[in-house]
Amino acid sequence: MSSISELYDVSWEEMRDKLRKWREENYRNSEQIVDVGEELINEHASKLGDDIWIIYEQVMIAALDCSRDDLAWSCLQELKRQFPDSHRVKRLAGMRLEALERYEDANKLYDSILQDDPTNTAARKRKISILRAQGKSSEAIRELNEYLEQFVGDQEAWHELSELYINEHDYAKAAFCLEELMMTNPHNHLYCEQYAEVKYTQGGLENLELARKYFAQALKLNNRNMRALFGLYMGLFATSHQPYTPQNPEAQGFAARNRDEVDCVQLKFQHIHGEGLSC
C-alpha cells in the first residue's frame, strides 16, 4: 500500500494545505480526507504544530462518515487528552455516538452541554440532525424553526431548513428560507438559482414569472451558471404560451415578449457552444 505522498508526489505541507482548503470550503469528500489526514497524523504529527488539533477534528468527522471507528476513536482520545473539559470535544463524542446510532446517549450528551451552556448552537444543531437521521422530519422542522427564532443569522440553518421543506414538498416555506438567504447574500448566484427552482416547482403563472426573473438574475450574477440558463429557457417556454384571460390581461403581452426571449436564449446556447464555457 503506497502512501498518498508517494502516489501523488506531494509534500506534507501540500497535504496540510489541501486539508485546510477542504475544511474552509466545507467539502464532504470524507474518503479523501481520511486518506490524506491519516497519513499526515501518523507520519508528520510533530511538524504540524497547533494545526494538529483542528486536523484531528476534521479527520475524526470524516472517519465517522467512512465508518472508520478505529480512526475516529483515536482522534477523539487525542483531543480529549488535550482539551479535557471542552464542549467542542464533547460534541465530537456525541457525533461518534450518533454514528453508532446510539441516539439516546448522544442526546443525553448534548443535553448536558446545553445545561452548562444554553447558547451552544453546535449541540442544538446536532440534536436537530438526530431527528433528521431518524426520519422525524416534522419535529426536525419544528425544532429548527425554534432555533432560527433565536439565531436568525445562522445561514447554515436557513439552508438546512429550506432542504427539509423541499423534501416535504412545502415549497412556499422553502422559498421563504431562500429569501432570507438571498437578503443576506444578494450576490450569491446559487441562492438565486435555487429560489428560482423552488418557485418553478411551485407552479402557476405568477411563480413561473418569478422563477424566470430569478433565473435571469442568477445568470446576471454568474453568466456561466448552466442551471440558471436552462431554468430561464424552461421558464420562458412555460410562460410563453399563456392565453388571454380577463383576470390577467397582460399575460399575452408577457407571453409574446417571452417568446422573443426564447430565441435569445437559443442564441446564447450556440454562443456557449462556440466559446466552450463551463460553469
Add this chain to the structure above:
Amino acid sequence: MSLKLTTQAYCKMLLHAAKYPHCAVNGLLVAEKHKKKDSPRDSVLCVDCVPLFHGALALAPMLEVALTLKSRLIRPGNIFPVFNCPILIDAWCKENKYVIAGYYQANERIKEARPNQVAEKVAARISENFSEAAMIMLDNSRFTMDCFVPVLFIYDHHDNKWKCREPSTDCFEDWIEAQKITAALLESKSYESLVDFDNHLDDLRNDWTNPEINKSVLHLC
C-alpha cells in the same frame, strides 16, 4: 412483462449511490427501441442507466430538462463529440435508438427504501411514454462492497399502483457477472469518476454517458 438489467446498467446505478452515500440519488434506465412494433416483447432489457441527480430530488426544473428537453437547442449534427455544449438526454437516446424504460432512486436514509412522491411521479411520467416502465428503489441497508445480494426492489405498474416484485436474481441478464464486476469497480473506487447529470450541469465537460466506466465494465466482462 419483466424488466431485465445488464451488468452495465446495474453497475452504474450502484456506483452512483456509492459516490454520494450521504445524499438521495436518482436516475433513468434506458432500453433499446423495439424494432417490431406489433409483436410484444417478452422482456425489456435495460442496457444502460443515466445517473441524474444527487441531493434535492424534489425540484422540477432540472428534472424537466432531463426528461423533456428536446435537442432543438443544439445545432443538429453537432451534439457529439464536442463536449463543451450540453448533451441532452433526448438527443442521446435518439442517437442510440434508446427509449427511457425505467427510473431508479436511492433514498437518503439507510433504512428508508420505500418509493416517495418524487419516485412515483417520475415513474408515472415515464410510463406515459413507455407502458412497461419499471421503478427501482435501491435497498441501502443491504448495499455492501461485496454485492453478494441484489440490492434492488423493482416495482411494476398495475392498475395505477406500483407493486413490488419478489426479489430475485431473475431480473439480471447475468447475475454472477454483474455481482463480480460491480464488486470490482466498487473496490477500485470507480465511483469517484462517475458523472451524473448534476455534475454535467456544474461543468459541461463532464460526460454523463460515462464512457470510461463503460469501458471498464466491458474490459472486466
